Amino acid sequence: MHPPHHRTTPRLRTAPRLRTVRRLRTALAGAAAGLLVVGLAALPARAGSGTPATPGARTPLGTRAHTTGRAHFEPGPCPRTADPAPPIEGARCGTLTVPENRARHDGRTITLGVEIVPAATPRPAPDPIVWFAGGPGDDAVSEIQLALGGGLNSDRDVIFMSQRGTYSADPALTCPNIDHFNADALDLVYGAPSTGRLHVRQTRACRDALAGGGADLAAYDTTESAADYADLREALCIEQWNVFGISYGTDLALLYLREHPQGIRSVGIDGVLPPSLASGAVTWTAAREGFDGIFRACAQQSACNDRYPDLKAVFERLVGELEARPVTTTVTVPGHPDPVEVVLDGGVLVNWLTFASHLAAGVPRSIDELAHGNPQRIAEQWAGGKLSPQAVGRLSHGLAYGVFCREWTPFESEEDVIEAGRRAFPSFPDSVLANAPGLAWLHADCRAWDVPAAPSSVRDVTRSDIPSLVLSGGFDAQTAPSSGPYAARTLSRSTEVTVPYVAHVVFADSPCAQSITRSFFDTPTAPDTGCLAGLQPPEFEIAP
The missing domain is CATH 3.40.50.1820 (Alpha/Beta hydrolase fold, catalytic domain)
Structure with missing residues (x-):
């Protein structure tokens, strides 16, 4: 699909490993404290103090x-x-x-x-x-x-x-093998073709298992x-x-x-x-708008702007540098006693910020620390998202790929994705632009998923x-x-x-x-x- 002429962007919280807001917030670790962010389960539930409808007023639903x-x-x-x-x-x-x-x-x-x-x-x-x-x-x-x-x-x-x-x-068309792969791939270069081939292999295994179980x-x-x-x-x-x-x-x-x-x-x-x-292509404009919102807010706050000047330029420079020379570091994630090796490349940095927008107050500091040779906060948050128990076995990959592969990818090309990314982020390398935020290897995954396109309507x-x-x-x-x-x-x-x-x-x-x-x-x-x-x-x- 060619990008629309009006305005731009959207997408949901998508991708084979897309999370609900609860998962997003619990997944992104509060690096300074070394703890997972409190999830939405901690919000007060008002239903507990409520009562059903007055007897006799109507037949209760259900x-x-x-x-x-x-x-x-x-x-x-x-x-x-x-x-x-x-x-x-x-x-x-x-x-x-x-x-x-x-x-x-x-x-x-x-x-x-x-x-x-x-x-x-x-x-x-x-x-x-x-x-x-x-x-x-x-x-x-x-x-x-x-x-x-x-x-x-x-x-x-x-x-x-x-x-x-x-x-x-x-x-329930969940495929924990894909979730486990996403966790196991923390020490792989995100944007490398070899990582993509391994990811598609897991997608195909998921498809074969679900289809073999009788799912249409x-x-x-x-x-x-x-x-x-x-x-x-x-x-x-x-x-x-x-x-x-x-x-x-x-x-x-x-x-x-x-x-x-x-x-x-x-x-x-x-x-x-x-x-x-x-579509996958429009997620690039979504990233552009969301990132710029955070960068502008920092620039308009004197303390933030004085401490982190030119944050937007620093971030975009880091994407290019990490894509050319990925950084490997070791972090400890709550709930996982063993140290975890994490590779940060340009694609990881883009995806991290996409979801770290939920913790915007800490974003400038995290980017600044990375620019000064300390990748720990970002690596801890990235690994925490993949290793959280809430990231495994709960997403319906069967429904996700049904939507992506019937309603999205048939109406866009891989070149559309890259071109949309280039318009939004002209300085990013093509190897970063090839994988839309949150949707890495989507077209290759959909070729493996092999379902017919939905009607264009x-x-x-x-x-x-x-x-x-x-x-x-x-x-x-x-x-x-x-x-x-x-x-x-x-x-x-x-x-x-x-x-x-x-x-x-x-x-x-x-x-x-x-x-x-x-x-x-x-x-x-x-x-x-x-x-x-x-x-x-x-x-x-x-x-x-």
């Missing part, structure tokens, strides 16, 4: 079995979660059974885990919120604390359903997932609901809005990835007059601040908000974004955005 068309909802135990979590008081659970491939009337069925968290008020609004997880390949049920930490269930039930192939679905890999994509949610609404007998999608979940939400608009009261999207832009622009909230973060290096306005231009009743000084998925980190989101679902055509006026940039760490 308490009755129901069949609609070829889909069936069955109440039952709550789905498993990727992280240990106490039961949520009043939660109602079950499974939705749907066709694996709706084009095949004689094909097998799959089951998707469903958990309905009650509103914190005894008299909730009648229209619940359904949560669309990121990834592609993240598990919605494992993102419950992220949603509830922001009070999303303050006055509405919130519905979480595992997207097909994800951790709490059956089958071409049925794991955004179109089928959108149909699953349309079936869920009918199976739960919901007349009208609201949608909230994060990261890749915004791609899914926009396609769902286009293909299944019935019964949608409002749509919120955060960390926006429009289907018409989704999957990339159509979504046009709608359903009230929409479009949220972006000023430091978002994964889907880019500009992707929000791009999506909003064809959503005629949208409120478009860029929350400054926040990285990808602002709902996870910004109390202001959480307040705006809750306000939106209360009054979709007039959310309260007044909190934006008081936001301040982070106080960047200043080394002694």
Whole structure:
């Protein structure tokens, strides 16, 4: 796909090893303290103090079995979660059974885990919120604390359903061999062709295992997932609901809005990835915008600018130097008693900053230390992300590659990726530009995955007059601040908000974004955005 002429960039938190915000924050170690960053599980969950709807006021969602068309909802135990979590008081659970491939009337069925968290008020609004997880390949049920930490269930039930192939679905198309390879490859040169060949070998092994187990890999994509949610609404007998999608979940939400608009009261999207832009190539502009947001904020803060002048130029110089002469260092990662050898090249530095944008206050100091011969902070964070237990066995590579290889790579070339990178970062070597941030070796992986391209209509622009909230973060290096306005231009009743000084998925980190989101679902055509006026940039760490 050739880059779009309008604005630029997006993407979600993607790539075969893409993480939910919880994984991102726990993965990036706080190098100075030598500890993992506190994960989103530490955020307060409001559902625990809530109560179900008043008896007799209505039939609580998820308490009755129901069949609609070829889909069936069955109440039952709550789905498993990727992280240990106490039961949520009043939660109602079950499974939705749907066709694996709706084009095949004689094909097998799959089951998707469903958990309905009650509103914190005894008299909730009648229209619940359904949560669309990121990834592609993240598990919605494992993102419950992220949603509830922001009070999303303050006055509405919130519905979480595992997207097909994800951790709490059956089958779960996870391939821990890829996650283990990513950890084992810390001592390899990231951008070396030999590393790419090893990565593709693991991808092919994953594909062979899943296909050998009976999975129809071409049925794991955004179109089928959108149909699953349309079936869920009918199976739960919901007349009208609201949608909230994060990261890749915004791609899914926009396609769902286009293909299944019935019964949608409002749509919120955060960390926006429009289907018409989704590709490896556009991630380069996302990185450019997110990085520049951090560099500008430092330059505008006198203490940061005085201590770390020309931060942008220093970073770009280091990318070229490390690509020409990678640095090897040894670090200790919490939870791993043995020292870990880490190789830092230009590609690693770019990928590190993409995700370190969530810890922006420490970025200038980390870059400065690297420039002065100390790579420890960056190496510890990079290794911590790969070696974290939360990085292994929870992502659905089957769904991730289904989306990438059916909906992304058929509509772009490898040359498109390099050219997009060159426009965004003219000084970077081609060996760095060949691998888009977070998506190394994607085209080669997709050749190994070997699924047919989706119809080109999957990339159509979504046009709608359903009230929409479009949220972006000023430091978002994964889907880019500009992707929000791009999506909003064809959503005629949208409120478009860029929350400054926040990285990808602002709902996870910004109390202001959480307040705006809750306000939106209360009054979709007039959310309260007044909190934006008081936001301040982070106080960047200043080394002694």
